Amino acid sequence: MSDIETRLAALEAKVHELEDQVALYQLMSAYGPLVDSGDAEATAGLWTEDGVYDWGGGPAPTSNGPAPGTPMKEGAAGAAYSQAAIADMVRGPYHQEIIQGGAGHVIGLPHLRIDGDTAVGTSYSRLYRSEGENFRIWRVGANRWEFVRTPDGWRVKYRTNRVLNGDAEARELLRRGVE
Amino acid sequence: MSDIETRLAALEAKVHELEDQVALYQLMSAYGPLVDSGDAEATAGLWTEDGVYDWGGGPAPTSNGPAPGTPMKEGAAGAAYSQAAIADMVRGPYHQEIIQGGAGHVIGLPHLRIDGDTAVGTSYSRLYRSEGENFRIWRVGANRWEFVRTPDGWRVKYRTNRVLNGDAEARELLRRGVE
Amino acid sequence: MSDIETRLAALEAKVHELEDQVALYQLMSAYGPLVDSGDAEATAGLWTEDGVYDWGGGPAPTSNGPAPGTPMKEGAAGAAYSQAAIADMVRGPYHQEIIQGGAGHVIGLPHLRIDGDTAVGTSYSRLYRSEGENFRIWRVGANRWEFVRTPDGWRVKYRTNRVLNGDAEARELLRRGVE
Numbered sequence: 147m148s149d150i151e152t153r154l155a156a157l158e159a160k161v162h163e164l165e166d167q168v169a170l171y172q173l174m175s176a177y178g179p180l181v182d183s184g185d186a187e188a189t190a191g192l193w194t195e196d197g198v199y200d201w202g203g204g205p206a207p208t209s210n211g212p213a214p215g216t217p218m219k220e221g222a223a224g225a226a227y228s229q230a231a232i233a234d235m236v237r238g239p240y241h242q243e244i245i246q247g248g249a250g251h252v253i254g255l256p257h258l259r260i261d262g263d264t265a266v267g268t269s270y271s272r273l274y275r276s277e278g279e280n281f282r283i284w285r286v287g288a289n290r291w292e293f294v295r296t297p298d299g300w301r302v303k304y305r306t307n308r309v310l311n312g313d314a315e316a317r318e319l320l321r322r323g324v325e
Numbered sequence: 326m327s328d329i330e331t332r333l334a335a336l337e338a339k340v341h342e343l344e345d346q347v348a349l350y351q352l353m354s355a356y357g358p359l360v361d362s363g364d365a366e367a368t369a370g371l372w373t374e375d376g377v378y379d380w381g382g383g384p385a386p387t388s389n390g391p392a393p394g395t396p397m398k399e400g401a402a403g404a405a406y407s408q409a410a411i412a413d414m415v416r417g418p419y420h421q422e423i424i425q426g427g428a429g430h431v432i433g434l435p436h437l438r439i440d441g442d443t444a445v446g447t448s449y450s451r452l453y454r455s456e457g458e459n460f461r462i463w464r465v466g467a468n469r470w471e472f473v474r475t476p477d478g479w480r481v482k483y484r485t486n487r488v489l490n491g492d493a494e495a496r497e498l499l500r501r502g503v504e
Numbered sequence: 505m506s507d508i509e510t511r512l513a514a515l516e517a518k519v520h521e522l523e524d525q526v527a528l529y530q531l532m533s534a535y536g537p538l539v540d541s542g543d544a545e546a547t548a549g550l551w552t553e554d555g556v557y558d559w560g561g562g563p564a565p566t567s568n569g570p571a572p573g574t575p576m577k578e579g580a581a582g583a584a585y586s587q588a589a590i591a592d593m594v595r596g597p598y599h600q601e602i603i604q605g606g607a608g609h610v611i612g613l614p615h616l617r618i619d620g621d622t623a624v625g626t627s628y629s630r631l632y633r634s635e636g637e638n639f640r641i642w643r644v645g646a647n648r649w650e651f652v653r654t655p656d657g658w659r660v661k662y663r664t665n666r667v668l669n670g671d672a673e674a675r676e677l678l679r680r681g682v683e
Contacts, residue, residue, distance in 0.1 A: 153512050154332055160519050161339050167526050168346050175436040176503045179447050182467070182489065183500035248491035250465040252449045255434050255613050257533035268537050270610045272632070272639075274451070274465040276490045281451075281462040283639040286608040286632040288540070310540070311634045312606035321541035324534045333511050340518050347525050354615035355682045358626050361646070361668065362679035427670035429644040431628045434613050453630070453644040455669045460630075460641040 166260050169300050170267060170293060178251045186236035190229045193302045194294060199232050200225040201307040207290060207319045211304070222285075223309075248276025256291070257324050265300070267291035268323025271307060285309055288316040290323055345439050348479050349446060349472060357430045365415035369408045372481045373473060378411050379404040380486040386469060386498045390483070401464075402488075427455025428463075435470070436503050444479070446470035447502025450486060464488055467495040469502055524618050527658050528625060528651060536609045544594035548587045551660045552652060557590050558583040559665040565648060565677045569662070580643075581667075606634025607642075614649070615682050623658070625649035626681030629665060643667055646674040648681055 173192060180189040193199065198211065202223030205212055218224070218231040220240045226232045235241055256269035271287040292304040308316035352371060359368040372378065377390065381402030384391055397403070397410040399419045405411045414420055435448035450466040471483040487495035531550060538547040551557065556569065560581030563570055576582070576589040578598045584590045593599055614627035629645040650662040666674035 150329060150508060150512065153516070154329065154336070157336055157512070157515055157519055158332070160523065161336055161343070164343050164519070164522050164526060165339065168343060171434060172436060175434050175448075178433075178449060179436060179467075179499035179503045183496040185500055188503070245496065246491050248489050248495075250449050250451075250467070250489045252433050252451075252465075254536075254610050255529060255533050257530060257537060269533075270536060270608050272608075272610075274462060274489070276465075276488075281465045281489075283462065283632060283641065286610075286634075286639045288537075288608070309634075310606050310608045310632070310639075312604050316606075317541040317603065320537035321543055324537045324546070329508060333508065333515070336515055337511070340515055340522070343522050344518065347522060350613060351615060354613050354627075357612075357628060358615060358646075358678035358682045362675040364679055367682070424675065425670050427668050427674075429628050429630075429646070429668045431612050431630075431644075453641060453668070455644075455667075460644045460668075462641065 163260065166265070166295075166300070167258060170256070170258055170260070170265060173293070173300050173302070174253050174256055174267060174269065174291065177253055181236060181241075181251050182245055182249055184236060184242065184245055186233040189236050190233035193229050193232055193305075194296065195229045197229055197232065197302050198225070198227050198304045199235070199302075199307075200305065201287070202309060204306070206315060207306045207308065207322075244273075244275065248281075250274040250281075253289070259323065259325065263295040265293040265295075266323050267293065268320060270310075288320045290319050342439065345444070345479070346437060349435070349437055349439070349444060352472070352479050352481070353432050353435055353446060353448065353470065356432055360415060360420075360430050361424055361428060363415060363421065363424055365412040368415050369412035372408050372411055372484075373475065374408045376408055376411065376481050377404070377406050377483045378414070378481075378486075379484065380466070381488060383485070385494060386485045386487065386501075423452075423454065427460075429453040429460075432468070438502065438504065442474040443482075444472040444474075445502050446472065447499060449489075467499045469498050521618065524623070524658070525616060528614070528616055528618070528623060531651070531658050531660070532611050532614055532625060532627065532649065535611055539594060539599075539609050540603055540607060542594060542600065542603055544591040547594050548591035551587050551590055551663075552654065553587045555587055555590065555660050556583070556585050556662045557593070557660075557665075558663065559645070560667060562664070564673060565664045565666065565680075602631075602633065606639075608632040608639075611647070617681065617683065621653040622661075623651040624681050625651065626678060628668075646678045648677050 203219040204225035218226045254270040256267040273285040274281045287307040290306045382398040383404035397405045433449045435446040452464040453460045454463045466486040473482045561577040562583035576584045612628040614625040631643040632639045633642045645665040648664045
């Protein structure tokens with residue numbers, strides 16, 4: 147019986163890891179559809195209540211995060227320091243103009259490092275915007291997603307997005323996420 | 326023994342779900358290579374016999390589908406209402422010109438909702454076309470894939486693709502596919 | 505007891521296949537972050553010691569590979585015929601200029617065929633390069649990745665990348681990788 151028990155326990159651990167991998171794929175692939183359809187609450191609900199989305203306006207990715215109470219910064223390089231502020235970003239005029247003009251926020255297949263109840267995802271984001279008959283690539287970003295397991299499943303705790311414009315910061319962010 | 330039985334059954338159910346997830350990734354990632362290489366039969370074989378591909382020329386995504394016998398519509402915004410019509414699309418002059426000029430039909434990491442023997446995938450599609458030394462983004466689409474499990478595995482029953490040009494229809498399509 | 509044994513063995517085989525699928529996703533999603541951050545050793549470490557990366561300068565994808573000792577060829581269409589040569593490519597002036605100017609090498613969700621200790625992945629690659637405030641798509645490639653299982657996990661044995669410029673070679677490469 148002990149052999150059966152050992153094999154069962156090994157399988158359970160492996161299946162648990164595979165389920166985490168798929169759950170994080172599901173979380174990340176939900177971001178684009180929610181933000182492009184303008185669902186502010188559901189987009190923000192991918193994050194924890196104190197979750198941060200820094201798309202270029204926040205502190206350097208290697209620092210310890212923003213001062214408490216830092217206000218939301220709209221625009222091409224902004225940051226939002228809570229779930230409520232992320233919802234505000236989606237509702238805000240800057241984002242609304244982008245999606246009403248035609249936009250796709252596309253998250254690529256991530257590289258994931260899962261460690262118990264936390265995980266890090268590294269991926270590229272692209273923002274395609276409608277222009278005449280075709281599309282323009284407005285932004286290609288290097289993204290670091292820090293996840294935490296909650297009673298309701300995985301959530302984003304901190305997402306950092308840096309434009310791949312040649313700055314060392316974006317390249318370093320990519321490097322940190324892959325062993 | 327009952328504990329072992331319970332754990333085995335739980336594992337079997339979980340592994341079955343993981344296998345479905347991967348099988349749908351495999352189905353969706355086969356579309357681009359097949360359609361870009363011009364394999365009409367194999368592309369159409371991803372669908373059921375009565376499968377539909379509506380890339381902009383069909384009814385609104387929320388309606389109940391086309392009238393029976395609706396003919397295939399070629400072009401930038403077309404639709405094909407059977408496996409045979411999808412193969413005709415691939416063989417048709419419009420698609421052949423696109424792929425012989427250099428094209429990549431790229432399906433991004435989908436968000437999947439699997440419910441027994443049916444599933445819905447939500448993803449972005451991009452059609453890159455060769456232009457001089459580089460490429461142009463000809464189209465970025467919001468895609469809803471409705472899948473059905475068949476004796477031969479998962480197949481596409483209805484795929485709707487809408488250009489993300491700012492119309493509410495494309496945004497609504499993205500929203501519907503994510504919980 | 506034999507029923508339990510049979511079910512356990514079936515589960516173990518299925519979980520092993522799922523783990524292979526995820527391990528190959530992880531390997532392929534590591535390429536972009538490593539090559540864009542300029543980590544020559546880690547990029548090359550995705551390959552076997554005798555691994556090949558042919559991005560347009562090598563023999564036709566259906567031939568049997570290069571002559572031994574073929575030197576590395578830098579540039580838009582080059583090839584590197586060993587792990588050490590792949591590291592040289594990353595360190596070389598051509599690649600360094602690309603990444604210091606702002607670049608994203610993005611590998612899409614692959615279609616995988618796993619057969620015991622070897623596997624084939626078929627995917628699209630895109631090289632986005634920073635240009636003014638936005639990005640240009642410098643290259644969209646059809647990719648065939650031939651993998652081998654080693655004592656340290658899956659590694660790339662041969663990667664062929666062909667620009668989707670309309671040539672039959674790139675289309676055939678896509679077709680070969682999908683059943």
